[in-house]
Amino acid sequence: MAAEAASGNVDKSVQVKLVLLGEAAVGKSSIVLRFVSNDFQANKEPTIGAAFLTQKCRLEDRVLRYEIWDTAGQERFHSLAPMYYRNAQAAVVVYDVTKAASLEKAKSWVKELQRQANPNIVIALAGNKVDLVTPSSSAAPPTPSPDGDDEPDDATATPGETPSAVAEVESLRQVPRDEAQAYATEAGLLFFETSAKTGEGVVEVFTEIAKKIPIEHILASTRGSGRNGGPPGRPGGQQSGVNLDANATQAKNACNC
Amino acid sequence: MDSHFDVVVFGTGLTESIAAASLSKAGYKVVHIDTNPYYGGNEASLTPDELTQWCSRIPPSKPNCCDYACKSQTGTVQSSRQYSLSLSPSVIPSSGSLITSLIASGVARYGGFRLLDKAAVYSSGELKTIPGSKEAIFKSKDISLVDKRRLMRFLLFASGDFESAKELEGRSEMPFIEFLEEVFFLNQDLAGTVANALALCTSPKEHTILALQRTRQYLRSSGKYGPSPFLIGHYGGLGELAQGYCRTCAVSGGTYILGRRVLSIHDMASPTNECADTTTPRFKISVDDVSEPIFADLIISSDDYLPQELLPVDVLGSAPSSSVETSAFCIAIVDQPLAFSKLSSQVPLPEVDADSAHSTTQQSPANDDISTALIIFPPEARRQTNGVVTVLIEGEETFSCPRGKHILYISTPCLNLSSDANESLDPKDILRPYLMDTLRLLSNGPIPEPAFSAYYLRNLSTSNLPLSPKERVIISPPLSSHFATKGDEAARNAETIFWEVVKRLPKGDGVESLWPPLEEDQNDED
Numbered sequence A: 001m002a003a004e005a006a007s008g009n010v011d012k013s014v015q016v017k018l019v020l021l022g023e024a025a026v027g028k029s030s031i032v033l034r035f036v037s038n039d040f041q042a043n044k045e046p047t048i049g050a051a052f053l054t055q056k057c058r059l060e061d062r063v064l065r066y067e068i069w070d071t072a073g074q075e076r077f078h079s080l081a082p083m084y085y086r087n088a089q090a091a092v093v094v095y096d097v098t099k100a101a102s103l104e105k106a107k108s109w110v111k112e113l114q115r116q117a118n119p120n121i122v123i124a125l126a127g128n129k130v131d132l133v134t135p136s137s138s139a140a141p142p143t144p145s146p147d148g149d150d151e152p153d154d155a156t157a158t159p160g161e162t163p164s165a166v167a168e169v170e171s172l173r174q175v176p177r178d179e180a181q182a183y184a185t186e187a188g189l190l191f192f193e194t195s196a197k198t199g200e201g202v203v204e205v206f207t208e209i210a211k212k213i214p215i216e217h218i219l220a221s222t223r224g225s226g227r228n229g230g231p232p233g234r235p236g237g238q239q240s241g242v243n244l245d246a247n248a249t250q251a252k253n254a255c256n257c
Numbered sequence B: 001m002d003s004h005f006d007v008v009v010f011g012t013g014l015t016e017s018i019a020a021a022s023l024s025k026a027g028y029k030v031v032h033i034d035t036n037p038y039y040g041g042n043e044a045s046l047t048p049d050e051l052t053q054w055c056s057r058i059p060p061s062k063p064n065c066c067d068y069a070c071k072s073q074t075g076t077v078q079s080s081r082q083y084s085l086s087l088s089p090s091v092i093p094s095s096g097s098l099i100t101s102l103i104a105s106g107v108a109r110y111g112g113f114r115l116l117d118k119a120a121v122y123s124s125g126e127l128k129t130i131p132g133s134k135e136a137i138f139k140s141k142d143i144s145l146v147d148k149r150r151l152m153r154f155l156l157f158a159s160g161d162f163e164s165a166k167e168l169e170g171r172s173e174m175p176f177i178e179f180l181e182e183v184f185f186l187n188q189d190l191a192g193t194v195a196n197a198l199a200l201c202t203s204p205k206e207h208t209i210l211a212l213q214r215t216r217q218y219l220r221s222s223g224k225y226g227p228s229p230f231l232i233g234h235y236g237g238l239g240e241l242a243q244g245y246c247r248t249c250a251v252s253g254g255t256y257i258l259g260r261r262v263l264s265i266h267d268m269a270s271p272t273n274e275c276a277d278t279t280t281p282r283f284k285i286s287v288d289d290v291s292e293p294i295f296a297d298l299i300i301s302s303d304d305y306l307p308q309e310l311l312p313v314d315v316l317g318s319a320p321s322s323s324v325e326t327s328a329f330c331i332a333i334v335d336q337p338l339a340f341s342k343l344s345s346q347v348p349l350p351e352v353d354a355d356s357a358h359s360t361t362q363q364s365p366a367n368d369d370i371s372t373a374l375i376i377f378p379p380e381a382r383r384q385t386n387g388v389v390t391v392l393i394e395g396e397e398t399f400s401c402p403r404g405k406h407i408l409y410i411s412t413p414c415l416n417l418s419s420d421a422n423e424s425l426d427p428k429d430i431l432r433p434y435l436m437d438t439l440r441l442l443s444n445g446p447i448p449e450p451a452f453s454a455y456y457l458r459n460l461s462t463s464n465l466p467l468s469p470k471e472r473v474i475i476s477p478p479l480s481s482h483f484a485t486k487g488d489e490a491a492r493n494a495e496t497i498f499w500e501v502v503k504r505l506p507k508g509d510g511v512e513s514l515w516p517p518l519e520e521d522q523n524d525e526d
């Protein structure tokens, strides 16, 4: 807040581009849907149908406006465009705790990000679908839950998922928490286990990222002295850039004064 | 993967990408395939490393409408990833089909744009700035009153609907300069300046109609977003926009497969009855490393993907050399600062502007803020190819290179060449003198040697491709070489393709517009 007040732009929160990465079907889109709409849709690809979603995130001392880019399925055949991860200030790299191979994939994307992305990028590693391996009442009840809006577990597409006993549930886990945590610590990533289905851990991912974002750095680089110190989230909004959507005559008038 | 698609699109060039996005948004199930590991096809923006690879790529054995030849490259740069080099350098007119499409489709939100800072014409050893704005307050002392009136008359004509005007009758294919002299009595110098600086002719013989259309667009574009009529796309321009359209397609459900070889495209219709059965898919496609075959009912493709049997015979091979248009290109990276202050004197074209108040306060960026510039070298008899040489300079504020570096794109049409002269053309011989001239003109000290440079020829077969060799195959034509019109051309071609698909593969509920109204951004207020 101090930074905002200082810049004389109190009502505008800081915009942060956040991208999701990870193997297909680990639950990236579901995590976004949970975070943005507090919703979960089992067994179908949640279509986002928007260029990106925006979601405010309030902390004690700051307000962030996430611009969340989902892969739109382009990860399926490794066809993500450079535009996708360009200028991302945060990334959530997702794997599926019931699929060991998905963590290996996640590691290779973390490497890519560290090699190519903005050097200040904040990366969180999220082991998703913990509901499948947590024998708690909120997560994977053996019978349909009484409140009715929660589908039975076999409604999700994840193979092998018919948990009915604790032992069976735990055997689904292929990535031990400690192992992923150790990797995350070593690579300097935030780490969470999440369930888009129950909501467990999802909001934390985004609030912990928000705390770690070097907000002053972003402010300084986007409101610089007329030159672009750093890459903007959306260059269209830059003072040196042209916003095509803005009323054209406005630009012209601005020239007159 | 549910493998039956309505439309398969081959190639992620700008035209195909716009078409794919519009169809996906209209509810068509689209699969979009490119054998390259990058988006953008002939309009791609590449890193220097990728460009080096591109230069050493073996040309395809099958003749295509658009071929690249004589590629050569020298030098390397640090942090290759921080550069976006365009295979199709361009400026985007502020008012035109591409801008309209970018706004209507929402892709403008993905892209960033910068106004062209400076445009200049080379004239007797100097660079002279071209004024960017329109209408007539003539201030130049270099031009007589009579000439000003004549020029005024021409500008009025060119900004209107001249297509059916009597002045143009029987003259639309006349060389533009002759037209200016004959119909508007402009003297030779002024006619040349208008042709080079406003109409952006790349050849002295250019047809009047095309030059007039560009002049009109120039006049209508200036003032829309600022003094210059042109925008430069961030991160390498058209290649970045192609990625934006592809993302839009994906967001509406399109499937993307990049960097895989297309093994076969099989037409399953019986030869006697083209569209016998509407429930079974028409084409079966197999792609390397994708286990199941892909089925589709209609193909949109740049010509280089299609197997012989899906192309009409006359497209291939036997195109006479006269219908091949060759252009030479150079991409260079320099890391010394450029002295744009040398671009200060005005071209002897009257200041043209909307109102006098405006013209006096015309906002040009201070010289050290200049990040983009266009320099035009008029045709010179002593040099090899006799076309206009265009130099487009992009600096850090276009986000296509790191701070302190500049990218120079140089191009020229290769005119008046017999077919064997064509064989021996070396793009480096043609363009390096202009590269060094430009650097000399823009440098205060010693002339910097570029850190990286690449040269190539682009051969564009102008034999008119049928848009559609078969009812279910639509070919997207390659874009012309003109740096100021190809983006608009892509948008127009994509629109034509869109409506052809709607006609040939009707959707149950009908399709009313190319781009459905945009939804507001998802709301987030808590």
Ligand SMILES: Cc1cc2nc3c(=O)[nH]c(=O)nc-3n(C[C@H](O)[C@H](O)[C@H](O)COP(=O)(O)OP(=O)(O)OC[C@H]3O[C@@H](n4cnc5c(N)ncnc54)[C@H](O)[C@@H]3O)c2cc1C
Pocket (backbone or CB within 6 Å): A020, A021, A022, A023, A071, A075, A076, A077, A078, A079, A080, A081, A082, A085, A108, A109, A112, A113, A116, A117, B037, B038, B258, B259
């Ligand atoms: C920041 C970043 C995020 C990524 N996120 C994902 C993701 O979420 N899911 C996913 O499946 N893949 C993603 N990729 C692509 C990933 O890097 C690899 O292409 C993919 O993992 C295949 O690896 P590989 O070892 O088989 O081949 P590699 O040898 O790594 O590459 C195979 C081919 O893909 C091309 N390629 C590499 N990166 C990209 C890219 N970003 N876009 C287009 N082409 C590329 C290479 O040029 C090469 O030709 C991402 C890449 C980057 C840089």
Ligand SMILES: Nc1nc2c(ncn2[C@@H]2O[C@H](COP(=O)(O)OP(=O)(O)O)[C@@H](O)[C@H]2O)c(=O)[nH]1
Pocket (backbone or CB within 6 Å): A022, A023, A024, A025, A026, A027, A028, A029, A030, A031, A041, A042, A043, A044, A045, A046, A128, A129, A130, A131, A132, A156, A157, A158, A194, A195, A196, A197, A198
């Ligand atoms: N049980 C369970 N299933 C999940 C969870 N997250 C996603 N899924 C399911 O996993 C499948 C793939 O999810 P999706 O969000 O489309 O993954 P994406 O391809 O990474 O975007 C869908 O069937 C989801 O319903 C989760 O936390 N728990």
Ligand SMILES: [Mg+2]
Pocket (backbone or CB within 6 Å): A028, A029, A030, A070, A071, A072, A073
């Ligand atoms: Mg998804």
